[in-house]
Amino acid sequence: MSGDKDIHKLAVTLITGLSGAGKSEAVATFEDAGYFCIDNLPPQMLPNMLELFALEGSRVNRVAVVLDARGRKYFEDLQRTLDYLRESEVGVRVLYLEAEDEALVARYQATRRPHPLSQDLTEGIALERRLLAPLRAQADVIIDTTGLSPWDLRRRLEETLLADRLSDQLLVSVESFGYRYGLPDAADMVLDVRFLPNPHWVPELRPRSGLDPAVRDYVLSDSRAGTFIERVVSLVQLTAPGFMCEQKRRLALAVGCTGGRHRSVAMAEAISRTLAADPAFVVNLHHRDVNRTG
Numbered sequence: 337m338s339g340d341k342d343i344h345k346l347a348v349t350l351i352t353g354l355s356g357a358g359k360s361e362a363v364a365t366f367e368d369a370g371y372f373c374i375d376n377l378p379p380q381m382l383p384n385m386l387e388l389f390a391l392e393g394s395r396v397n398r399v400a401v402v403l404d405a406r407g408r409k410y411f412e413d414l415q416r417t418l419d420y421l422r423e424s425e426v427g428v429r430v431l432y433l434e435a436e437d438e439a440l441v442a443r444y445q446a447t448r449r450p451h452p453l454s455q456d457l458t459e460g461i462a463l464e465r466r467l468l469a470p471l472r473a474q475a476d477v478i479i480d481t482t483g484l485s486p487w488d489l490r491r492r493l494e495e496t497l498l499a500d501r502l503s504d505q506l507l508v509s510v511e512s513f514g515y516r517y518g519l520p521d522a523a524d525m526v527l528d529v530r531f532l533p534n535p536h537w538v539p540e541l542r543p544r545s546g547l548d549p550a551v552r553d554y555v556l557s558d559s560r561a562g563t564f565i566e567r568v569v570s571l572v573q574l575t576a577p578g579f580m581c582e583q584k585r586r587l588a589l590a591v592g593c594t595g596g597r598h599r600s601v602a603m604a605e606a607i608s609r610t611l612a613a614d615p616a617f618v619v620n621l622h623h624r625d626v627n628r629t630g
Contacts, residue, residue, distance in 0.1 A: 346390055348426055349400045349497060352414070352471060353433035354464055355452055356440045358481040358489050359402050362433060365490045366400035368620065369498050375402045379413035383420055404452070414471065431497060432468075432475035437461055439482045487511070487622050491522075491586070494620070499585055506576045507586045507618045508611055512546070512604035514596025514625040523590035527568060527603075532558050535598040545626050546601025555602040565603070569610050576616060596625025 349371070351362050360375075367373040377385065382401060389396040403414055421428045435443075440461050444451065451460030453467075472478065477496055481489055494507055513520050515530070535541035535551050544551050555561055572587065579587060591607065593599035601623050612619040 346386065346396075346426055347398050348386065348421065348428045349398075350414075350418070350428065350430045351400060351402045351433070352404075352430065353468065354435060354440060354461065355404065356443045357433035357435045358479075358484070358486070359404065359433055361486045361489050362431065362493060363400055363402045365493045366498070369494075369618070371398045371400040372396045373400045373402075376404045377401050379403055379417040382417050383424075386421075386426065418471075418474070429477070429497065430471070430475045431493075432472050432478045434472070434478065434480055435482045436480075487624070490620065491588075494586060505616060505618050506580060507620065508572060508608075509586060509588045509620045509622070510604050510608045510611070511588065511590050511621075512596055512600035512623045512626065513590055513592045514594060514600065514628065515592050516595055517625055517628065519592070520588075520590045520624060522588055524588045525571075525590070527589060527591045527607075529561075529564070529591060529593050529599045529603045532561055532593075532599050532603075534594065536595065541598070544598075545623075546598050546603075546605065547623075547626070551598055552602045552605065555599050556606060561603065561606070565606050565610060568607055569614075572611060573614065573616070596623070596628060601626050 349366065351359050351366070353359060363373050363375055372389070374385070382403075386399070388394065389399060418428070418430070437458065441457055444457055451457050451464075453463050454460030479489065479492055484492065491509065494509075511520050511523070515528075519526060532555055535544070535546075535554050538554065541548075541551050541554060546552060546555065568589075572589070576587070579585075589604075589607070591600045591604040593603075604621060604623065608619050608621040611617050
């Protein structure tokens with residue numbers, strides 16, 4: 337591989353694995369972390385693509401590429417590409433995503449999409465496992481997504497492959513939730529915003545969520561909301577250096593109200609926006625119960 341820029345500074349993550357195991361969510365997570373992402377790139381095109389990134393003046397130094405199984409020749413091309421990259425001493429990592437057959441079948445049935453290798457779903461899954469078995473053996477990180485939600489997968493990636501990206505920053509994951517449905521798993525701080533007026537009791541606001549400007553304005557118009565946000569942000573700023581010293585790179589904030597649709601969503605949005613303005617933090621936001629109605 338040629339180029340005037342030092343190619344050793346080019347870090348490449350190959351995202352592969354079984355179809356339906358979560359590759360789309362994985363590449364979205366890498367994109368949010370500042371990687372240049374390419375989805376479904378033919379493996380034989382990757383070396384030429386990386387040569388462009390290695391040229392002097394290129395601002396790309398972190399690349400994530402999804403390599404998808406679209407035919408039986410896929411594995412041969414990918415294996416040759418992987419061998420080439422490692423011989424070229426490019427910093428390359430392989431992420432392999434998998435799931436149990438039952439989970440994959442359920443996901444395909446939910447989307448009603450055909451498997452890329454066979455019209456018969458179970459046959460396609462079995463064939464793909466066999467084709468990718470040698471690649472799985474070379475993977476740097478293997479994640480079984482059977483019991484993981486997209487949010488769980490994102491968190492797993494942030495704590496493993498993306499930890500180096502956050503070496504000088506604290507990753508703050510903000511999640512809104514409804515107490516009615518239980519506390520979120522692995523929350524470091526639980527923030528209760530049920531002290532604010534509830535839009536549920538305003539007929540025109542009840543069917544809307546905290547993402548709606550009218551609901552947001554209703555919640556944030558209470559003077560206590562602004563004070564609460566300021567103090568939460570100050571608390572995170574106060575504790576962040578200590579967490580970093582203890583090698584804790586991720587802080588999970590859970591913001592809860594009764595049903596998880598109105599107050600918690602509006603407040604989580606506001607807290608996230610304020611934290612994101614501070615370069616010391618990388619902020620991710622998730623609304624667990626915003627679409628629940630019962």
